[in-house]
Amino acid sequence: MNDSTANEINLGADSQAHQAAAGSNISQTYIAQQIVNAPEPPREWKPPRQMLNVVPTFTGRRDALEKLATLGARGVTTPRLMLAGIGGFGKTSLAAQITNDLKHIFDGGILLAEIPTVDVFLKLDEWAKLYDGDVKEIQDVNLRADRVRDLIHQRVGSKRVLAVLDGIVDENDEPKLAPLVRALSDCAVLATTRATNLPALYHFRAIPVQDFGEQDAVDLFHKILLDDARLETDLIYYR
């Protein structure tokens, strides 16, 4: 074999490799297009979990927690409870705790509105999206609320939804509460409030949140200070 024949043979091999490479490029592009054009598989819907932060040192409040557990009960009407008490007594902490305790019961989702900062129109839109809907075009607040109620119902069927309306202060919150409660007609609702006499809360059963009992206070100190030996000494001295 002379040099020129050898070159021809090499060229031939190279060009076959090019063709193979070109062929594989085409098929990769083709596959990529098929992936892009393929209809999206139905997205798996997951129940939303809008949760308050649990207080890591949460202590006591057994009575209130027992009453709050009825939020998970199935009945003719959906449960509506309010934790009522003055500022700083632990209403939000209790709401966070019970929501976390019951989260597996609420297979239709857990919703949250922080009343002091909530924009009701945006909140209803947010909730609609969580249940695969869109209510942006609906300008009337009550109609928007009704549509959200329907969307939740259509999406979850007989599954259960819990909503927490946290941080109600006084009658100035009434305009925010009414449409939210309306949207939540089919949901269990827990409100935390300093005022109990608001029309929107008329059907809510009040669970009073009062100051900590002595035992709860001691337990809380233990939890915060863990095994600090000084605590025992101080408590003995105090007694």
Ligand SMILES: Nc1ncnc2c1ncn2[C@@H]1O[C@H](COP(=O)(O)OP(=O)(O)OP(=O)(O)O)[C@@H](O)[C@H]1O
């Ligand atoms: N059961 C509890 N165990 C441990 N700490 C608690 C408990 N309850 C309340 N606290 C502490 O007290 C703080 C104030 O409580 P929380 O915010 O729940 O009060 P609130 O009643 O919701 O007040 P507001 O009316 O201002 O919203 C919490 O951040 C937490 O640190």
Ligand SMILES: [Mg+2]
């Ligand atoms: Mg609070």
